Amino acid sequence: MATDPAVRTVTLTIDGRAVTVPPGTTVYQAARAAGIEIPIFCYHDRMPPLGACRMCLVKVDRMGKLQTSCTLPAADGMVVSTTDPEVVAGQEAILEFLLINHPLDCPICDKGGECPLQDQTFRWGPGRSRFVEAKRDFAKPVSLGPVLTLDRERCILCWRCVRFGEIIAGDDALKGFERGFTSEINTPFTLPVESKFIGNTIAICPVGALTSRTYRFRARPWDNEPVPSTCTHCGLGCAVWFDVRGGEIVRTRAREAPAVNDIWLCDLGFFGHDYVASGERLTAPLVRRDGRLTQASWEEALDLVASRLRAARDRAPGRVAFLGGRRLSNEDALVAARLFGEVIGTPHRDHRVDAPPGGASLEVAWGLRAPLEEIARGDVFLLVGCDVTEEYPILWLRMKAAVDRGAALLLLHARRLEVRRHARWERLVRADRLAAETGALADALERGAAGPPPGLEAAVAAIAAGRRVHVVVGRFALDGPGGSAVLAAAVRIAEHSGGVLHVARGKGNDIGAQRFGLLPGAGGWPAPEILRRAAAGDLDVLYVAGSDPATAVTDRSAWDAARRGVGFLVVHEAFLSATAEAADVVLPSLVLPEKDGTVTNLEGRTLPLRAAVRGPGAARGDREIFSLIAARLGALFTYGTGDELFEALRAATPGVEAGAILPVAPVPARLAGDVPAGAVAAGAGGGSAELILATIDHLFTQGATTGRCRGITALAGAPHCLIHPDDAARLGVEPGALVELATGHGAVVLQARVTDVTAPGQVLLPRGFDAVSAYALVRWPHAVVAVTVRPLVAAAAGGAP
Amino acid sequence: MTTFAMPESIVLRWAQTPGMTELEPYRRAGGYEAARRVAAGELAPEAVIEALVASGLRGKGGAGFPTGQKWKFIPRQAPVTYVVVNGDEGEPCTFKDRTLLEGAPHLLIEGVLIAALTVGARKAYVYLRREFYRARRTLEAALEQARAAGLVGRGVFGSARDVEIVVHSGAGAYIAGEETALLESLEGRRALPRLRPPFPAQAGLYQRPTLLNNVETLCHVPVILTLGPERYKDYGPPALFSVSGHVVRPGVYEAPLGVKLRSLIFDYAGGLRPGRRFKAAFPGGSSSMPLVADHLDVPMDYDSLRVLGSMLGSAAVIVIDDSADMVEIIARTVEFYREESCGKCTPCREGTIWATQVLERILHGRGRPEDLALLEGIARGMTGTCFCPLGESVPPSLVASLRHFRDEYERYIAGATRGH
Numbered sequence A: 001m002a003t004d005p006a007v008r009t010v011t012l013t014i015d016g017r018a019v020t021v022p023p024g025t026t027v028y029q030a031a032r033a034a035g036i037e038i039p040i041f042c043y044h045d046r047m048p049p050l051g052a053c054r055m056c057l058v059k060v061d062r063m064g065k066l067q068t069s070c071t072l073p074a075a076d077g078m079v080v081s082t083t084d085p086e087v088v089a090g091q092e093a094i095l096e097f098l099l100i101n102h103p104l105d106c107p108i109c110d111k112g113g114e115c116p117l118q119d120q121t122f123r124w125g126p127g128r129s130r131f132v133e134a135k136r137d138f139a140k141p142v143s144l145g146p147v148l149t150l151d152r153e154r155c156i157l158c159w160r161c162v163r164f165g166e167i168i169a170g171d172d173a174l175k176g177f178e179r180g181f182t183s184e185i186n187t188p189f190t191l192p193v194e195s196k197f198i199g200n201t202i203a204i205c206p207v208g209a210l211t212s213r214t215y216r217f218r219a220r221p222w223d224n225e226p227v228p229s230t231c232t233h234c235g236l237g238c239a240v241w242f243d244v245r246g247g248e249i250v251r252t253r254a255r256e257a258p259a260v261n262d263i264w265l266c267d268l269g270f271f272g273h274d275y276v277a278s279g280e281r282l283t284a285p286l287v288r289r290d291g292r293l294t295q296a297s298w299e300e301a302l303d304l305v306a307s308r309l310r311a312a313r314d315r316a317p318g319r320v321a322f323l324g325g326r327r328l329s330n331e332d333a334l335v336a337a338r339l340f341g342e343v344i345g346t347p348h349r350d351h352r353v354d355a356p357p358g359g360a361s362l363e364v365a366w367g368l369r370a371p372l373e374e375i376a377r378g379d380v381f382l383l384v385g386c387d388v389t390e391e392y393p394i395l396w397l398r399m400k401a402a403v404d405r406g407a408a409l410l411l412l413h414a415r416r417l418e419v420r421r422h423a424r425w426e427r428l429v430r431a432d433r434l435a436a437e438t439g440a441l442a443d444a445l446e447r448g449a450a451g452p453p454p455g456l457e458a459a460v461a462a463i464a465a466g467r468r469v470h471v472v473v474g475r476f477a478l479d480g481p482g483g484s485a486v487l488a489a490a491v492r493i494a495e496h497s498g499g500v501l502h503v504a505r506g507k508g509n510d511i512g513a514q515r516f517g518l519l520p521g522a523g524g525w526p527a528p529e530i531l532r533r534a535a536a537g538d539l540d541v542l543y544v545a546g547s548d549p550a551t552a553v554t555d556r557s558a559w560d561a562a563r564r565g566v567g568f569l570v571v572h573e574a575f576l577s578a579t580a581e582a583a584d585v586v587l588p589s590l591v592l593p594e595k596d597g598t599v600t601n602l603e604g605r606t607l608p609l610r611a612a613v614r615g616p617g618a619a620r621g622d623r624e625i626f627s628l629i630a631a632r633l634g635a636l637f638t639y640g641t642g643d644e645l646f647e648a649l650r651a652a653t654p655g656v657e658a659g660a661i662l663p664v665a666p667v668p669a670r671l672a673g674d675v676p677a678g679a680v681a682a683g684a685g686g687g688s689a690e691l692i693l694a695t696i697d698h699l700f701t702q703g704a705t706t707g708r709c710r711g712i713t714a715l716a717g718a719p720h721c722l723i724h725p726d727d728a729a730r731l732g733v734e735p736g737a738l739v740e741l742a743t744g745h746g747a748v749v750l751q752a753r754v755t756d757v758t759a760p761g762q763v764l765l766p767r768g769f770d771a772v773s774a775y776a777l778v779r780w781p782h783a784v785v786a787v788t789v790r791p792l793v794a795a796a797a798g799g800a801p
Numbered sequence B: 001m002t003t004f005a006m007p008e009s010i011v012l013r014w015a016q017t018p019g020m021t022e023l024e025p026y027r028r029a030g031g032y033e034a035a036r037r038v039a040a041g042e043l044a045p046e047a048v049i050e051a052l053v054a055s056g057l058r059g060k061g062g063a064g065f066p067t068g069q070k071w072k073f074i075p076r077q078a079p080v081t082y083v084v085v086n087g088d089e090g091e092p093c094t095f096k097d098r099t100l101l102e103g104a105p106h107l108l109i110e111g112v113l114i115a116a117l118t119v120g121a122r123k124a125y126v127y128l129r130r131e132f133y134r135a136r137r138t139l140e141a142a143l144e145q146a147r148a149a150g151l152v153g154r155g156v157f158g159s160a161r162d163v164e165i166v167v168h169s170g171a172g173a174y175i176a177g178e179e180t181a182l183l184e185s186l187e188g189r190r191a192l193p194r195l196r197p198p199f200p201a202q203a204g205l206y207q208r209p210t211l212l213n214n215v216e217t218l219c220h221v222p223v224i225l226t227l228g229p230e231r232y233k234d235y236g237p238p239a240l241f242s243v244s245g246h247v248v249r250p251g252v253y254e255a256p257l258g259v260k261l262r263s264l265i266f267d268y269a270g271g272l273r274p275g276r277r278f279k280a281a282f283p284g285g286s287s288s289m290p291l292v293a294d295h296l297d298v299p300m301d302y303d304s305l306r307v308l309g310s311m312l313g314s315a316a317v318i319v320i321d322d323s324a325d326m327v328e329i330i331a332r333t334v335e336f337y338r339e340e341s342c343g344k345c346t347p348c349r350e351g352t353i354w355a356t357q358v359l360e361r362i363l364h365g366r367g368r369p370e371d372l373a374l375l376e377g378i379a380r381g382m383t384g385t386c387f388c389p390l391g392e393s394v395p396p397s398l399v400a401s402l403r404h405f406r407d408e409y410e411r412y413i414a415g416a417t418r419g420h
């Protein structure tokens, strides 16, 4: 039965049928390929076989015992039966063993109707139970954090969830505890599970043992209508199913997309849909009258907007500017670009609302420069200022698979990453040292034999030996002090190693906005300049859609000044955001899960959106609103159906095809303009300038959308900052205590987490918590400022600050 | 009754001679000479392996795999290779490894050195059962002496070869004695058996080629090299039997492989207590199917016991006389496996708990006539379906007890039925 390695295929017989498969195929896979179903529980085709549940038994000629087909390599001449009475008896026995301690609460179980155990019991199970003993008794479901619930009685100990954390996510989120019949899945001390991917364990759990607290008992699977669409949170564009019931998205599931997310999602994708159905959605236009926003008809609001635009255009088209795009579809972006570019004729359009002036984010096109599938084949990953799991979780899954095959993960950041235990090299530096450190790495590589400076050896060796190097520069690096210098050094590293440089920048549909015209035209101003000009009184109308500049602009005062300086502010919004509150007209708009169309992911891939639900009240799609305004300005956009619009997209940008990648523009070799490396703005008067403050990305936040998703809000936890234990000790900051962070520009009060995730001398402040205006502490052109930290002892003791 | 003369022992004697825990007496008695010859290159690795093959030595840990062949499997060109010694000795009523560890630690160290030098390992781990406190102290002290004398560590026996030996204690799980679970445990994880292939010889500790042998197995190695495989074989070849239970002189006995069960019980171990009749015996630890009086003349070797559906296992003979309640014994045995099941696979995890629940019910007078068929059904469901031999060792004993001692079960059930 030996397989000759020279032979390219093996042929075996399964249930009398000849099946030919490549060597290395298991009998289970071979049977499946031939359309022969073998029941499984523990096997999952994205993980190596385990052989634990023993359900997949088959009989093989000349092998004494029954064999588990999921672990058995197919061999030439093998004769396999999946229906032999011995096999049937074996499978019946396994099912009976699984059922003896399984509660029979199927009627109230979320998995009912999509439960492999239920299905297989129906097909292969013994008719009745011979079990008369007391069933295993666990305390009813335990809560493992804000989104995960574990019912240990239902668990059949298939180990899939545990292995997902070990093999796929690399976060070891769930583990096995105890032994034998007392075995259970849990976290140490039943603490909240620490993972960005736990929703996947719910998806692959073959029974209803793992359930989500947001979906638990909400619906029976057969009542849901699944709508295929694309997740628009982080920008990687994972394929999803929105399960809709009663006009509401009740659950998000991964839709298989081998090139993008395979079959996985991150928890932001899984639990990030509640906001759509929020009761706080805007349902009617608002117009400012006597200083207050009051409801108006669409006619009235649109007429007003059109007249102000017309007036401004007539004065000079450049007195109108457009900001936003992240939350628009490709089609929305295209129509917006036509409205502002062609009809109004202003070049001042920019989706890069969160980019600081002079930062490297404004110098390069955003996006990955290689497909995710190619990244998965990389052998070196250098992440500079990119916190991959906090920013692009699914990108990490690709890297994890490569790291397991021996790829080197190299980390250079001002914070320790949670994936650091998979790293071959990690360098934690203060934000103001990132540029120098990246430069040192580039220098060392270029010097070659001269011997790298201490601490860089492992990184230099790995990059020098790498054949498929991927250098990923993240937002923190691009927009931090010396962003251009970081980028320039990264370009050198990528060039020297023959690797690919990725600009990991952009969320939602930023890449689509970039592609379809929401970038400055000839002579147009980038976003920070638009704000400066607005403040200076150079604009009559500022038009915002698909963005919330009041919370996104990284210098709050720059936004406030712009608002004060501009005569008329129009905002498309789903919620009464901080920007909308300050607007003159607010037009209620649909959110992406309510739209048909396309988006562009970070690879530059065009992905489909399908409206899962209808919008609330009189809310309208952004492109419809743009078209209505264009009509009032005398331009008729006649895009009938979505297909015609997509044709317009293809005409506007040759190379755009559904599902395909159109690469983003290459990184220019020469880069310019920056705050000098290491520059830090002076601190608050009198305070020690030893501490600097920098903002970081978090996957789970409390913003306008995430703050309206129960699971995400809970995962995000309270607003907080990270402070190093040495600094905390020096300043008398207790872990968890309230502190006041003060810079020369403002102060906030929040919780301090004392952790060596941050470097000494540096306080990190997660952005995206609207309750704490991180950007009120920052003043352009500086991304990093000196800060003083003052513990609020009274607050820690329970009193009011 | 003829008087029985116990044959001279060649392995066990090292543990029974006083003073052998010390380096000097051990060396004076010829110890470490075989290891020195291997280190000096006087005995080439091929020659060592050839001698082992010729000796017929088979693993003493339970599976009985031919040792010479196992050593041959270790790839010689691998950059890193390990030797791991299985000193977990968790099989109930097995105590030969402990006897060797406590009495002849240098014999084991010598065996480990020979193994490491032969397969090209620079590091060896001795995985000891948690409860072996004395054995660990004795072994560590002996290792210290050997290290000080230059026999362990850098440049052993003045050669250019390094062999470091590290002692590690388990956390108290029977399954950790299974070789792949042992490796998991040694690497710091829960002791759950691994899928094979790959076998430890290909990818063992830290995924490197690993030679894994039982304590006793390695203790035979210096003896074989010293006496030569032919003279070694003349002694039986020898095996260490741990005889316990209802015998007059329980203990470890060295006897030729193939010794009759009857002789082990009645000659070596002094027979049963006065007035007692033989009822049953586990020939190879609690994992082997128990034998009954009809089987007393079976030769205690691998093949003869396999033919009977049992096995030599760890050669631990547990003798049961007619004072014992067989249902209780089987219930206690199955309970042991229930407690020690690692929980990885379904049939063992669930079958052991179910079977003990049924057995407990029978013992507590709540048995039903259909319970016997149910027990047979549970046993059938576990047979050939478990991931590792731990679960697989439950059904044979359960089934044998139902066959040979059905009347005892029926008495319990009849009592239960009458009680209603």
Ligand SMILES: Cc1cc2nc3c(=O)[nH]c(=O)nc-3n(C[C@H](O)[C@H](O)[C@H](O)COP(=O)(O)O)c2cc1C
Binding pocket: B058, B059, B060, B061, B062, B063, B064, B065, B086, B087, B088, B089, B090, B091, B174, B175, B176, B177, B178, B179, B180, B212, B213, B214, B215, B217, B218, B388, B389, B390
């Ligand atoms: C459940 C189980 C427990 C075992 N316990 C031990 C043990 O305690 N000691 C031991 O040497 N072998 C034990 N073994 C056998 C080992 O897996 C392995 O076969 C042996 O250590 C190899 O060494 P050997 O070839 O020298 O016998 C056990 C096997 C199983 C399945």
Ligand code: SF4
Binding pocket: A154, A155, A156, A157, A158, A159, A160, A161, A162, A185, A201, A204, A205, A206, A207, A209, A210
């Ligand atoms: S919780 Fe679900 S996935 Fe995890 S071991 Fe139990 S049954 Fe399997």
Ligand code: SF4
Binding pocket: B175, B193, B340, B341, B342, B343, B344, B345, B346, B348, B349, B386, B387, B388, B389, B390, B391, B392
């Ligand atoms: S038979 Fe299964 S549950 Fe039992 S010890 Fe082996 S692997 Fe673990």
Ligand code: FES
Binding pocket: A039, A040, A041, A042, A043, A050, A051, A052, A053, A054, A055, A056, A057, A068, A069, A070, A071
């Ligand atoms: S599916 Fe094969 S053993 Fe679980």
